[in-house]
Amino acid sequence: MSLLNDLFDRPLDEGYALAAARRERSGGDDRTSPSWLLLIGLLGVALVFTVAATQARRTAGVLSAERESLMSRITERDARTEELESQIAAMQDELSAIESAQLARTAEGATLQEELEDMQAAAGAGAVAGPGIVVTVEDAPSEAPTTEDGAVDYGRVLDVDLQRVVNGLWAAGAEAVAVNGQRVTGLTAIRSANDVVLVNYRPLRPPYEVVALGDPRTLPSRFVDGPGGSWLQAISGAHDIPFDIRSEEELTVPASGGSTLRHAVPEGSS
Amino acid sequence: MIPAIGLLLGILAGLLIDVEIPLSLQPYLPIAVVAALDAVFGGLRALLDGIFDDKVFVVSFVANVLIAAFIVFLGDQLGVGAQLSTAVIVVLGIRLFTNVAAIRRHIFNA
Numbered sequence: 393m394s395l396l397n398d399l400f401d402r403p404l405d406e407g408y409a410l411a412a413a414r415r416e417r418s419g420g421d422d423r424t425s426p427s428w429l430l431l432i433g434l435l436g437v438a439l440v441f442t443v444a445a446t447q448a449r450r451t452a453g454v455l456s457a458e459r460e461s462l463m464s465r466i467t468e469r470d471a472r473t474e475e476l477e478s479q480i481a482a483m484q485d486e487l488s489a490i491e492s493a494q495l496a497r498t499a500e501g502a503t504l505q506e507e508l509e510d511m512q513a514a515a516g517a518g519a520v521a522g523p524g525i526v527v528t529v530e531d532a533p534s535e536a537p538t539t540e541d542g543a544v545d546y547g548r549v550l551d552v553d554l555q556r557v558v559n560g561l562w563a564a565g566a567e568a569v570a571v572n573g574q575r576v577t578g579l580t581a582i583r584s585a586n587d588v589v590l591v592n593y594r595p596l597r598p599p600y601e602v603v604a605l606g607d608p609r610t611l612p613s614r615f616v617d618g619p620g621g622s623w624l625q626a627i628s629g630a631h632d633i634p635f636d637i638r639s640e641e642e643l644t645v646p647a648s649g650g651s652t653l654r655h656a657v658p659e660g661s662s
Numbered sequence: 663m664i665p666a667i668g669l670l671l672g673i674l675a676g677l678l679i680d681v682e683i684p685l686s687l688q689p690y691l692p693i694a695v696v697a698a699l700d701a702v703f704g705g706l707r708a709l710l711d712g713i714f715d716d717k718v719f720v721v722s723f724v725a726n727v728l729i730a731a732f733i734v735f736l737g738d739q740l741g742v743g744a745q746l747s748t749a750v751i752v753v754l755g756i757r758l759f760t761n762v763a764a765i766r767r768h769i770f771n772a
Binding site: 408412415427435436438441443447450555 | 712
């Protein structure tokens with residue numbers, strides 16, 4: 393502690409006192425009035441401050457510029473992804489048009505065509521339209537119940553909730569399902585990364601609009617009475633998550649973004 | 663007059679030279695700033711105490727900056743650079759506060 397006490401007791405450089413005592417002894421004021429030393433010292437002090445200030449300003453500028461460029465790159469890439477996706481969709485349309493034109497030439501082809509359309513609808517390779525229901529789920533209006541450290545926010549719609557809704561729709565007899573325009577196929581994963589729900593690895597924003605095509609007479613009631621509907625009731629009761637189910641006559645579900653053909657190859661041959 | 667010219671020249675030099683501090687020297691800049699502040703307030707207090715001496719002021723300023731930078735450099739080499747910078751800042755900070763308190767008493771008598 394003596395070190396700290398020393399520090400508190402004598403904050404002033406001892407040199408000043410010593411110099412004063414020396415002056416006292418030699419008698420008279422030997423301070424040379426225009427001191428070049430003082431000029432140099434203050435010059436150094438001002439130099440240090442100015443260099444530090446300019447350096448700090450420059451560093452801040454570099455940091456914010458880096459952030460700006462990163463953000464612009466993200467938006468640029470997002471736009472590019474969307475463009476490419478719409479290109480894929482257009483090409484798929486073109487392809488299926490050519491396909492059906494070829495198949496329509498023969499009677500055998502026409503039956504194949506029907507089979508193909510059924511299969512494509514089931515696999516999500518083609519867009520489908522028809523009557524169905526729209527289930528809208530949204531985050532709770534107030535960021536209501538959070539734990540003390542704010543780690544878990546149950547007022548949000550989680551990936552599990554969407555999974556249950558989609559599975560409930562399948563169970564209720566839905567023939568094609570899409571969440572916010574993302575077709576749900578056998579290869580779709582609904583999962584979250586941080587606080588964002590991903591469908592087909594594309595981030596979605598609430599409100600989540602789950603469109604399901606199916607028999608307009610049975611689908612709504614079977615969904616509401618089934619596991620999906622009861623799950624929605626449960627989370628809206630417990631966490632104030634608002635949801636809405638409505639029937640519509642004319643709905644479309646887009647084709648899934650890209651279906652790659654995966655096939656096995658025997659070992660040894662390539 | 664002379665001190666004002668010195669300050670002005672220093673600021674002008676800092677603005678005009680506009681050197682890019684190399685990355686390896688950047689950790690020493692805040693330390694140098696705190697050491698300079700300590701010298702300035704120490705000098706100011708000495709001035710108010712009537713015992714100001716320009717030679718002591720300049721030597722203490724240069725020595726403070728150099729020693730603080732050296733301690734941090736040594737810490738960097740030994741892998742405790744962050745802790746030693748904290749130590750330097752704490753010691754100089756305490757001196758700063760006590761000196762400023764003395765200056766305050768001189769000026770406001772409080």
